[in-house]
Every structure is written in C-alpha cells, then in structure tokens.
Amino acid sequence: MSNLETLVNSTKQLESSLVIRLGATGRGLHEKVSSVERQLPAAIVKKIRYIATIRNKALHEDGFTVSDVTEIKAMSDLVLGYIEGIASPAPASEGSNVVRLRPIPNGEEGFAIFIKLFGYFIAFCVLVSIIGIIATTK
Numbered sequence: 001m002s003n004l005e006t007l008v009n010s011t012k013q014l015e016s017s018l019v020i021r022l023g024a025t026g027r028g029l030h031e032k033v034s035s036v037e038r039q040l041p042a043a044i045v046k047k048i049r050y051i052a053t054i055r056n057k058a059l060h061e062d063g064f065t066v067s068d069v070t071e072i073k074a075m076s077d078l079v080l081g082y083i084e085g086i087a088s089p090a091p092a093s094e095g096s097n098v099v100r101l102r103p104i105p106n107g108e109e110g111f112a113i114f115i116k117l118f119g120y121f122i123a124f125c126v127l128v129s130i131i132g133i134i135a136t137t138k
Helices: 003-022 029-039 042-060 069-086 107-137
Strands: none
Touching (some): 003 029, 003 042
C-alpha cells in the first residue's frame, strides 16, 4: 500500500469513528472535529487537525509528499484508541446520535474527587466517634 493510500485509509477510519462514536457532523475531518471538539481534550483535537492538514496537503497540493507515513499512522491509531476508549456506539434502537461517554477525570479533577471523598470519610469517622462517646456515657 502506498503512503497516500495508508494516509487516506487512516483518516477515513478517524472520520468514521468521530461520526459513529461522538456524533460528529460536517464535510471533512476539520469540520467533523470542530463539531465535537468540546468532547475531546485539546491535545487530541490538535493531533486530529494535524492529521487532517497533512492529508489535505497530500491530496490537494502538487508536489507535496508525506515522508514518514508511519508517524501519521501511529498518531491516527493513538487518536482512534482514545476515541474508542471514551465513547461506545449507540445501540441502533436509540438512534444514531446517542453517545455514552465514560468520564475520565484529568489529574486535577481526580484529585478534587479524592479530597472530597476523603473529607466525607473523616466526617463519618468523627460522627461514629461522637456516637460511640455518647453511647458509652449513658
């Protein structure tokens, strides 16, 4: 398979995944990612836009060649893995625009959740201790 075929096949898979798993709309990869960029981290959006730009240049600019298609393919596979990891396709009975996202907290959100739960645990321990003291003094 040529570099161009590999590039086109990778971007087709990426476009399909954006549509099926995230409900993306638009004519090209740039438009599709724009329609769902709020659902994706900025780093993933940046990678998709880079891939789309390289694909567009390879297809539309005379003399442009992709020197290392394996880098683009690896980046595309990484993005596909991320999209498939956060969203599952909707069952056919629910309609094609239904997407179930699994929340993946980033470092700060995860730490905030941990602190909140730890605070609840401490409050529970204090409450149990107070109840134990009250029960033993009667």
